Amino acid sequence: MANGIKDKVAILGMGCSRFGERWDVGQEELMAEAYLEALGHAGIAPDQIGAAWYSSHYDDIGAGKAGTPMAQALRLPAIGVTRVENFCAGGTEAFRGAVYAVASGAVDIALAVGVEKLKDTGFAGLPPASRGTFAPMYLPTHTNPGNFAQLARAYGTRHNISAGDLKRAMGHTSMKSHANAVKNKNAHLRKAITVEQAVNAPLVADPLGLFDCCPVSDGAACAIVTTPEIARSLGKTPVLVKAIQLVASNGWEVQSSGWNGSYVHTARIAARRAYAEAGIADPRAQLSFTELHDCFSITELVTLEDIGLADEGTAWKRMLDGAFDADGALPSQVDGGLKCFGHPVGASGLRMLYECWLQLTGQAGERQLANPSLALTHNLGGAPAQNVCSITIVGAA
């Protein structure tokens, strides 16, 4: 009988490149930037790595398919490298592969790297994703802002929130992340904004304006994982994996009218399972902070409810009250989040874990929280109606 991943695997070291419009480097250099930092923290030699997982979403503007681009960029010691792609949950998917490999006993030390080089397209925003041959014949030409704008309208309608109130709550969400990122030297956007600036910004997809959307960034992040015993033998204070859950939509939301569009179905399931796996009975009391997939301001608000950190229909009010600010009851996006740290698609899940690892090991510098013990990361890949959702919980030993 399966008993979950809790406390079976430890994070030995992590690394993260500077995110942003990195005109100066390509995907290979970004991976190296994160990998070299992680190696240094882990204190191991490359030939101690037994297997590797590599996450990259776009292969046409990145380094291509399969595991070889990473094996070559990092000159890995002739080991298995598995490329994974699971929309914006790809970074967490790579982490899951590495964690499961260690937990199985197949390897002692495993590597997970996520990377995306997005600023080689010539235009702003994410490139259109390939969707096979059939779906483009009937689905609209849609963008992610358009998909999440529908979530915002449905959330507002469902909970009878005025358009003005929702815009202010979304504005506060972004304002808070901008303030946090000022203290993060690796963040893409390091400039404070006001709620008024966010509310009055040009519309991208009604009702989402420019400041409701995260930027498109280049970047890479990396984790090296092992068993808690090996970590301790190497003199490390390990950060332990408490839960990893991943849920993919099976079409119920997008093909049947049972879902009302105001929440994310997969997130609710993933959260429930993750809390059970981690043995968390009261997440609001037990979690120290969260790193949520704030691709859009509305996503953060809705996710706070979906994962049980706010009652349904109230996250917008609690956000306005400052509950999720860095000095609030349950900080979210202490590092700036997708909104300001940036969103290199294949790397984002690992970037969130990087912040958790920094905070839990007391290395977060001027944005260090007081005595954090348990942190949650959340990724949402795809659209609210059809997505891959992942939740990871890590904690101090």
Added chain:
Amino acid sequence: MPKCGWQSAFPRAVGPDVRRVDAGEAPSPGRTDGHLMTGITALAIHLPRLRLQRAAMAAAMGWLCPRGDTRGVRTLAYWDEDPITMAVAAARTCLAQAERNGVPEARTAVRALTFATTTPVFAEPQQAALVHAALRLPEATRAQDVGGTMRCGLLALHAALESAEPALLTAADMPLNTPGGTAEMRYSDGGVSALVGGGVGGGPDLLTYRGGASLSAPFIERYRAPDRSLPTDWEERWVREEGFLDLVPRAIAEALGKAQLSADEIDHFVLPCVIPGAAKAVAQAAGLSRAELAQPLDLECGDTGAAHALVMLARAMEDMRPGERVLVAQFGQGATALVLEASDTITGFPAAASAALADGVAEANYLKLPIFRGLMPWERGLRGRFPVNEALTTAYRNSEALLGFVGGRSPETGQVQFPPSRLAVSEAGFFAETQQPWPLADLGGTVATATADRLAFSRSPPNCYGLIDIPGGARLMMDFTDPDAERLSPGDAVRFVFRIKDLDERTGFRRYFWKAVAAPASPAAA
């Protein structure tokens, strides 16, 4: 499981309306007093909602090409409308009208489909095949394209009336003319559809066919090579004097002879002609002394080319009384004249043409015409450069779903879904290989979520789309279209229209799917 969609993706196809129904036996043409008792059973038009103001056209181009008469508007097909979509729209209304008026199996009874246009979307393939698929007509319904002259629609009607078999005619046109020219102002975009012979054997034809004639002549007043988008027109006075005033009266005389009627027994006269005064002159030359001249609809619509004789007829029929006779004529490399007589059922003919003429959205931006029609380049950004993956194999395999808008329904739960699949979407259990085909096009739906996307590429931004709930528990993310798409909000009722889904200017390829538009507040008379 069969690999080919046409052979059905549904092993036990027992849905409510399956396309693979063979056309029925041909009804025996009834004859009374030596005349075929056939006629027009239903007639419906489709006009694009945009109405381009001629004054705006003159304001944009008048400095270069000064024009005198700038009164009124002309219809302008939206970027995702073309002759195929306009033909489908008119035919859907036409079939619905027939079914309401006592021809319950109109769709499955049709034995021949003709698509008429002078502005074909493709030189190949056959376009009637797409119209046929969108209408879910029986596989054995014969389909053909006709064109070459704006008279092609009326020529096809003549042939259908002479054949005395249930036939569906669709005619739609969007004549392109040189920017700044008079023809650009006079011609317009629109479609029409007529069901012929639905009442063979004593059924409820609106108009009974009394006789007709089609004369052929090598009179070439306008030409356009296959690789050119714009025509060249010859001098208007010659067209009037040697063309209209000579050929049309002779066709009328021939038709009256076939109908065994004299000119003064005609009550209404329909003749599209963009040359002012020419129709009246033809009526006089032909001796139609009593006939009321049908409205040319030039101020509120413009001349819709291959569709226009029947567009004018549809409007004229609103004012016809039982027993009145109408002579419908059109010119183009000869002339066609058809004599029809109103039956008692004409009194129930809906005023849908008037409603469509009135249901316009004023457009004052002339540039939408050359942009929508691809006549000038524009900055579409790098997002607009992605090629369309034709995937013709995928398109054919799924053609019933894509063109006919047919979903699937699980008999165990009643759950409807699109696209259909071997494993059903369900919260209530696991159901494999049980779905039945379930047509969705006429069901309409309700907006569940909506957005107006300013980032996505669109030929008429913002790109509007959202989730639509369809009766039976189905849901689909769909494009919203038409000029007021941005107004659609959660809870609004929508109907579905067949439109261009993707266009690839590099290859000329285009494909079609269904989109959502606001449903009328009350069902329109059709």
